[in-house]
Amino acid sequence: MIRTLAVENYRSLRKLIVPLDRLNVITGANGTGKSSLYRALRLLADSASGGAVAALAREGGLPSALWAGQAKAEATSMRLGFAGDEFGYAVDFGHPVPTSGEGATPSLFNLDPEIKRECTWAGPVLRPAALLCDRAGPAVRTRTADGGWHRTQGLRPYDSMLSELADPQLAPDLLRLRELIRSWRFYDHVRTDADAPARAARVGTRTPVLGHDGADLAAALQTIREIGDTGALDAAVDDAFPGTRVRVEDNGGRFEVRLHQRGLNRPLGAAELSDGTLRYLLWAAALLTPRPPSLLVLNEPETSLHPDLLRPLADLILHAAKDTQIVLVTHADPLAEAVAKGARRHRVDVNSVELVKESGETKVAGRESLLDEPLWYWPKR
Numbered sequence: 001m002i003r004t005l006a007v008e009n010y011r012s013l014r015k016l017i018v019p020l021d022r023l024n025v026i027t028g029a030n031g032t033g034k035s036s037l038y039r040a041l042r043l044l045a046d047s048a049s050g051g052a053v054a055a056l057a058r059e060g061g062l063p064s065a066l067w068a069g070q071a072k073a074e075a076t077s078m079r080l081g082f083a084g085d086e087f088g089y090a091v092d093f094g095h096p097v098p099t100s101g102e103g104a105t106p107s108l109f110n111l112d113p114e115i116k117r118e119c120t121w122a123g124p125v126l127r128p129a130a131l132l133c134d135r136a137g138p139a140v141r142t143r144t145a146d147g148g149w150h151r152t153q154g155l156r157p158y159d160s161m162l163s164e165l166a167d168p169q170l171a172p173d174l175l176r177l178r179e180l181i182r183s184w185r186f187y188d189h190v191r192t193d194a195d196a197p198a199r200a201a202r203v204g205t206r207t208p209v210l211g212h213d214g215a216d217l218a219a220a221l222q223t224i225r226e227i228g229d230t231g232a233l234d235a236a237v238d239d240a241f242p243g244t245r246v247r248v249e250d251n252g253g254r255f256e257v258r259l260h261q262r263g264l265n266r267p268l269g270a271a272e273l274s275d276g277t278l279r280y281l282l283w284a285a286a287l288l289t290p291r292p293p294s295l296l297v298l299n300e301p302e303t304s305l306h307p308d309l310l311r312p313l314a315d316l317i318l319h320a321a322k323d324t325q326i327v328l329v330t331h332a333d334p335l336a337e338a339v340a341k342g343a344r345r346h347r348v349d350v351n352s353v354e355l356v357k358e359s360g361e362t363k364v365a366g367r368e369s370l371l372d373e374p375l376w377y378w379p380k381r
Contacts, residue, residue, distance in 0.1 A: 001325050002084045002295060003124050004374040009067040009075040010043075011036040012362040017373045021351035023321040023343070025336050026329045028355035033362030034329050037355070038188070038299045041327065044080050047091055048181035050163035053112050061111030062095055069360035077116065079378055083124045087177045090126065090379055091160070092117040114157035119379040120177055126377045132173045134379070135161045142171045180294055188299040190214045190282045192275040198282060199270045204248075204255030208291040210282070217270070218255035220285040222248040228290035232319060236284045240312040246281065257281065275304045280313065287316045292323040302332040314338035318346040 002020050007013040012033045028034050046052040056078075059065050067075045081090030093113040118135035119126065133142045140161050141149040150170055155161060166175040190213065191197065197215030207219035208227070224233050225248070237246050243262035248255050258267035259277070270278060283301055298317070302310060314335060317328060330336055336352065343350045354365040367373065 002082050004083045004376055005037075005041070006079070006081045006083075006090070006376045006378070007037070007040045008077075008079040008378070010040055010065060010078050010080065011067065012069070012357060012360060013037065013040060014067045014069060014075075014361045016362055016364070017376050018353055018364065019351065019374045020325070020327070021349050022325055023318070023339070023348050024325075024327045024351045024353060025339055026327065026353050026355065027331065027333065027336050028365075029357075030331060032355040032357045034331065034355055035299070036362065038186075038297065038329050040080055041184075041297055042186055044082060044089070044091075045181055045184045045186065047080075047089075047160045048162045048178045050160055052091070052093075052160060053115070053158045056093065056113050057109075057111050062093060062113040063111075067361075077381075078113070081376070081378070083121075083126070083376070085124065086122070087132075087173070087180065088119075088121045088124065088126055088130075089162075089177060089181075090117075090119050091115060092379065092381065094381075096157070112158055115160060117379045117381055118161050120174060122173070125375050126379065133161060133165070133171060136381070140165060142174065144170075183293045184295040184297065185209070185286075185293040186297045186299070187212065187283075187286055187301070189303060190279065192278045192282070192304060196278070198257075198278060199273075201251060201254040201256045203253055204250065209289055210285045214282045214285075217282055217285055218248045218257045220289075221246060221257065221281070222255060224285065224288050224290060229288055232288055233284060236288065236312060236316055236319075237281075239315065240280055240309050241277070276306050276309060279304055280309050283313060284316060287320040289320075292320070295325045295327070296320065297327045297329070299329045300331060301328070302330055302335045307334060310335045311338045311342075314342050315346075318342050318348050321348045322346070 005018045005020055007016045013036050026034055043052050043055055046055045056065055066078055077092055077094045079092045094116040096110055096114045120133045121130040122132055123130050138155045140152045140155055144150050162178045165171055166178045168175050197213050198217040204219040207216045207223045210220040237244055245260045247258045249258050257270040260267045340350055355362050356365045
């Protein structure tokens with residue numbers, strides 16, 4: 001489980017260190033940095049698949065992503081990291097080496113940041129004795145089984161050691177960390193408009209994990225029926241829509257969602273459902289997954305939901321938190337309150353983090369000094 005998330009010089013997150021628990025509820029007014037925190041987690045996940053540099057380039061490159069507020073000196077690097085019970089990881093992005101000038105090879109990729117430092121370590125705090133892999137520029141050293149170091153040269157500045165050097169023989173710990181991060185799951189504003197993929201019939205295959213666009217909703221619901229917690233699915237639907245049942249219909253291999261509601265002579269198809277009803281079913285499929293991830297991050301799941309659905313959604317989130325760590329980013333106080341209220345019944349600890357902005361910088365509300373922050377050390381260049 002992740003215990004600490006650290007971000008430095010990313011958008012409004014100049015120096016933010018956040019403690020995490022089993023279930024984390026991130027709140028704050030519009031513009032306080034909730035979306036930036038969500039994006040920072042996604043960038044960390046992208047590092048495991050070699051996509052962090054490309055993701056930053058799509059944001060306009062490092063100049064657009066860097067902290068631009070008041071400071072003694074202009075920010076020149078952006079750092080992301082996390083630490084948990086088993087592993088910690090940190091990455092330092094910096095400006096690329098200029099390719100202009102006499103004798104230099106010109107490049108059109110000057111918006112791509114470079115990875116200057118990367119470290120993984122054992123345990124919750126970076127210490128020299130806990131280092132497992134240490135990358136400085138193109139050089140990487142990896143701790144061997146006998147306590148020595150295996151050294152590698154030639155890593156390209158836009159490649160992460162997580163994606164390039166996770167060798168089961170030379171770096172088994174790096175491989176385990178990479179697979180851990182790759183198991184993280186993100187859901188952000190799933191579509192429910194008239195043309196949403198979830199409204200159309202799709203070829204059905206076993207789907208233990210709902211896709212990010214929700215296109216495989218019917219298959220995901222049927223997978224829960226066959227190998228997951230059918231009782232929890234039925235209870236979640238009845239809790240939100242009393243007297244209602246959800247079924248999946250097979251039409252020549254193409255699956256369609258059917259909602260049987262009390263008082264109606266025929267079931268409703270996904271194309272007929274309201275945005276809120278469809279969105280709730282999508283969250284049910286995501287949160288009742290038969291294959292829980294190590295970390296599940298939800299960004300504003302309350303969007304387009306009727307207030308009456310926030311308490312059933314909170315119960316779904318609390319149910320999922322028994323098997324996976326969850327970060328819930330929300331601007332709906334009623335949802336945060338419903339989660340807090342139901343936590344005792346579900347026997348889940350809730351870590352509530354309210355973000356505020358002071359002079360353009362995102363901070364944790366109520367934190368009065370550095371002593372209130374979790375212990376964290378960045379690797380030095």
